[in-house]
């Protein structure tokens with residue numbers, strides 16, 4: 001049942017949960033699943049936890065310590081990619097969903113593990129509310145995960161790449177709520193790069209990965225196979 005926001009429309013959390021419920025319909029007994037990170041993925045994990053409480057069997061790999069903690073609290077069986085290197089499906093959120101289901105991810109700082117887990121899966125399914133749909137990627141700042149070693153040198157290279165790709169804004173090192181440098185689960189830092197518009201995602205991806213200090217970036221190209229996007233007018237399914 002949808003609650004109403006002050007404007008009378010459905011509130012976002014309900015939309016996220018509806019998208020999560022659609023993804024849950026794809027889950028079959030015995031499946032090996034990747035569990036995404038963020039507020040939308042959190043709904044999926046909650047719903048999966050309710051199924052597990054009723055005896056549903058699955059085995060899951062979390063994409064962050066936060067998701068692992070949530071899944072553990074719901075008694076969802078967990079393992080890692082060392083023991084289970086191949087998964088049937090990963091369900092995750094996204095910061096932007098562009099043409100061809102190209103994504104920007106990493107707003108929650110879990111992009112590296114999210115990409116590793118998605119790449120190890122037969123199928124990546126994204127769940128989101130309709131605010132995440134864009135015609136061109138880049139309005140959301142692109143997260144770039146970097147090794148803390150040589151941070152200054154990496155920043156100079158990234159600044160050069162931003163210029164080469166006509167970025168509208170600059171780079172900023174991510175901080176946590178306490179004002180400290182944000183550290184990922186893998187012990188890395190994140191630069192958020194304000195492109196405004198990314199007209200050549202593949203070329204940008206290649207350029208970023210050539211920088212030695214770059215561990216990974218939040219462009220997910222060719223990974224997402226389906227997106228369930230919930231809006232005020234219902235849920236739409238997009239296939240790559």
Ligand SMILES: O=C(CO)[C@H](O)[C@H](O)COP(=O)(O)O
Pocket residue numbers: 036037038039040041092093094095104105106107108109110111114
């Ligand atoms: O990539 C992510 C975390 O690294 C998230 O999936 C992304 O930030 C979307 O989060 P939310 O569902 O809270 O909007």
